[in-house]
Amino acid sequence: MFFASDNSGPAHPEVLTALMEANQGYAMAYGADAIMDGVRTRIREIFEAPEAAVYLVATGTAANSLALATLSQPWQTIFCSPVAHIHEDECNAPEFYSGGAKLTLVPGGDRMTPEALRGAIAGEETRGVHGPQRGPVSITQVTERGGVYSIAELQALCAVAKEYGLPVHLDGARFANALVALNASPAEMTWKAGVDAVSFGGTKNGCMGVEAVIFFDPKHAWEFELRRKRGAHLFSKHRYLSAQMAAYLKDDLWLRSARQANANCARLADGLRAAGAEFLHEPQANIVFAAFPRATHRRLMAAGAVYHLWGGTLDGQDESEKLACRLVCDWSIGTEQIDRFLALL
Amino acid sequence: MFFASDNSGPAHPEVLTALMEANQGYAMAYGADAIMDGVRTRIREIFEAPEAAVYLVATGTAANSLALATLSQPWQTIFCSPVAHIHEDECNAPEFYSGGAKLTLVPGGDRMTPEALRGAIAGEETRGVHGPQRGPVSITQVTERGGVYSIAELQALCAVAKEYGLPVHLDGARFANALVALNASPAEMTWKAGVDAVSFGGTKNGCMGVEAVIFFDPKHAWEFELRRKRGAHLFSKHRYLSAQMAAYLKDDLWLRSARQANANCARLADGLRAAGAEFLHEPQANIVFAAFPRATHRRLMAAGAVYHLWGGTLDGQDESEKLACRLVCDWSIGTEQIDRFLALL
């Protein structure tokens, strides 16, 4: 009953098998391996973007920070949600990689609205050299609270950015979970909507540690390569990143895993709803934020359930007080685990 | 006949097996996995350093840059050899991570002498705030030209650093190859000689991608953790780094692999010597720099040998002109490959 995070589950056996297969003989280092050629080709096909520049790194923070640094200048500000991972969970990595750019928090929750985004951009008035200059917009899809922007919503946010000539980055740590939730194509969810660069996550969805960074305009390619190397994120034995990503994309493993994770979450959410839990956010992918009584939390944790409380603690007298928690389902959690959890509720 | 680099060979099967075993169920993320506890304990034992702070990252450049940034200030200069990997092959990563520190190149070749080091440190006169301030000394062991400092030589270099109160970093991308060449203990080659921080390489010696950073004084621990996270080098699914390092240390795989690599290199060097090749540097670990006629290079490459020429090109009329090359042996290259190469000579 492990619902703490989708970065705590095992890697998919197909990924491990691919690593084994890749581990034969010699391979060119630093991204010149043959497996990477296949990955690049496959991602371009999947995204219907034959010119796209495609790179691999091992962590989501590296993907986000390097992509944003490439799209921005140190004297600019990056627009994002107040709960964006790049703001709350990366220990100033975007500021570090960008050389000291600022992050402007678009008022609201995890979901930016076009109105709030426009207000934030307009609010960073161009007072000559005095204030920070307007820089990229970063959108998280699936959001940090488990929401999924519709294609129309993404289009609307990108349109605001384009009004001001600003590039758009998509933090897709859970890209596949969003895609299957929307039943859209990768192109629709990215460049066709106006996205310029994507962090395309593999780690949380069945890989060991690999994320692709995709620029639809290849003009960014060389700068990104230099930034990746300077950031110490270029792997010498790169084939092991390539092999993970190749397996992830092969036979739609990425989509199968995401569908499984989302289905697991839907099963969990249905059970929670039936048990009278309150939802803090409408679950749309593989994350649920729900509240139920302290006594129930106590019972679940005593039985071995692992997850994060959200803004409260088990300490406290009032057993009926409702405490919020975050429950994340990855592809690997079995229905029996979910059902056992629900039974304990 | 692949002698291009020790970062192009496969990972050792024991490492892959460990990954498989680690891939069971859920594990705490971000370095809190149980395997890491064992790795930390084992490294402290191996180094006879029960207080040491031990961390894992995936690339050697990350290990070096993060370690040096932790030991330095942005207004300092780092002393190293003119052919140090941190100077020549990291695309300004040390400058990036340190916030703009300088590198002062100690005159000479790959091996720093105490005299040259003292001269360089003294040369960075302390002219108040005007010049860069003296910062850490970084020593590469095995050197970039295949040399190995004796324990006495390391002690002498560290003693010079200590005269000036400067910390010492050891770039041990090929730590194990040096250790078995010296038949010394890890403690003798590091803190007993005066080293403060080590990049302890796994990648080039049979792992997929893992390096340990070790600080003998734990006062650096928390700053390093923040720097690692801010640099996007903290893995969420950290267990896969831990598992590699655990396998690497288990049953002395690291020493076995290094002995095999060095033995491979010795066999190659003996053959080259017998064939009349000239050595640019005395091979002491797993790297040979040798020169032989262009015609011989042509013949070897035509037969499938893969390696780097060093400062020349195959182009040219003079078939008897001697061209230098670098030949690196990893643990995996079989004696038959070496013998075939030598036969072609």
Add this chain to the structure above:
Amino acid sequence: MFFASDNSGPAHPEVLTALMEANQGYAMAYGADAIMDGVRTRIREIFEAPEAAVYLVATGTAANSLALATLSQPWQTIFCSPVAHIHEDECNAPEFYSGGAKLTLVPGGDRMTPEALRGAIAGEETRGVHGPQRGPVSITQVTERGGVYSIAELQALCAVAKEYGLPVHLDGARFANALVALNASPAEMTWKAGVDAVSFGGTKNGCMGVEAVIFFDPKHAWEFELRRKRGAHLFSKHRYLSAQMAAYLKDDLWLRSARQANANCARLADGLRAAGAEFLHEPQANIVFAAFPRATHRRLMAAGAVYHLWGGTLDGQDESEKLACRLVCDWSIGTEQIDRFLALL
């Protein structure tokens, strides 16, 4: 009728005279001039801080950025008001000088409350290495909206910072204007209240371009000196900074000028109030934010008044619509100018 800013008026004649006097013969460069010795001694006396480290730079942004960089680490966040000069008007200089620290905006207006500050600090939960770490608190006195914190308010803000072990920086670009408004001593408004470092402004109050940075704990001295030099803010002909500051402190010129500026502002505010203008903020020093009809603005500007509208434009049909503006009085604006302005109202 120039009310655009207190950085647009002339320097005080006594400052110019001091420059003339300083311009005799040779002087040691880089801050070793004899005039600086006197400045240091005088500032320590004024602040009742015999150990304080005292430095001069030429711009307020340099003072703020260098002071904050010295008090912070790149992985921290600096707490300030959403309208703080360091956030809105320094083009990411604090982020640049700190090596990529973040700024956390304390909800509210120009005046931070202890409750809002505590909430903001508590809100940056210490989630291990994931979020930014808590860093210094920066308070602007006089605030960017013309307000003056009472000594008790400063004490309360500093107390919150101290609860969390955080250092406090005071942006005193208009330090003297606040001091005379409070009728307090420099020590009361700074270290006795809990302030660790001060940007002590001269430029806006009668100098040409000089600000002192004062650290009450001299442990910061050497790091600041290196940061100042590395930031290119150490003047070779430093005596001309020293001379300005010496004149500024001599015979209480700084207090005389501030009293004059505040008195000018009070005269203006009284007239505005009498004329029925609305105040956006209660004027407490030398800045007024007032709103009156568009037609009045049009009339004033046509007559040669110079000032900034605040969030609106002269364009528009409705002549009776009230438009806000910012009016700043420096020491030099004569009462006849103010009275002429008021007459035009």
Add this chain to the structure above:
Amino acid sequence: MFFASDNSGPAHPEVLTALMEANQGYAMAYGADAIMDGVRTRIREIFEAPEAAVYLVATGTAANSLALATLSQPWQTIFCSPVAHIHEDECNAPEFYSGGAKLTLVPGGDRMTPEALRGAIAGEETRGVHGPQRGPVSITQVTERGGVYSIAELQALCAVAKEYGLPVHLDGARFANALVALNASPAEMTWKAGVDAVSFGGTKNGCMGVEAVIFFDPKHAWEFELRRKRGAHLFSKHRYLSAQMAAYLKDDLWLRSARQANANCARLADGLRAAGAEFLHEPQANIVFAAFPRATHRRLMAAGAVYHLWGGTLDGQDESEKLACRLVCDWSIGTEQIDRFLALL
């Protein structure tokens, strides 16, 4: 008898007078003052560069660092002499402003030769992303050892840079001293020879503290303005920088002062030569490096002469040992001072 540096002398009375005149009434802040308009126009005329972007800062290190940061990328290396001010005397300011670029020292002394420069550039082989990328060339004119490159030499250095497509920066802290020594035009010594950006010094030649940065291609203008502001080098009361530079350019004060300084130096050098002093470098502008016996130094210093020994100390028994020193003449040192010094020799 003050020969320590040309940054220790007084400012020229005409500069002070201009400050007085500028100190009337209100002026637009942040470089929008009317005096700056005149400065810009005049510099464009002097340099025969009607499109040039022209900016003022207060220190030479700011001019150099901001110019080089604008011409470079953080992953590049800047080519300069081993004794370049940017390398030896700016406490890593170029590294700071550039975001961590490296400096590659062209072997040799203060004067780079085209051959050595080409060797250094070629030596930074383009090994893909691994090494630093080639960046700007920085030339100091007058050199740090008092030498002056001929126009032909500058052309030859720039030609090497252009072979590799690299921009050229001229550190002209003593621009005027070089120009009058060469009897060349500013255009000949800069853009006609291939220079892209100039630090045009005023401080050492009669100003209080002002340097112009000139880009012959205005494409760099906006980036420079943002970098200047972010670096805290944009003066609010900018008119006082403008007034200094205006006075400096008016009636050829800059050339008159430089001619006087160079003539002072020639008088000093002639006397030294007559007295049998040895010259370390041929004096070509306003700096002499000479060696004479310890006893003579002792006598001179006892009589009040102020200057820097160069690589030795007065301590020592051997009174006849020759010690080197650096003697710098500014415009203000009178012939009687020089003659008194020579008489003491």
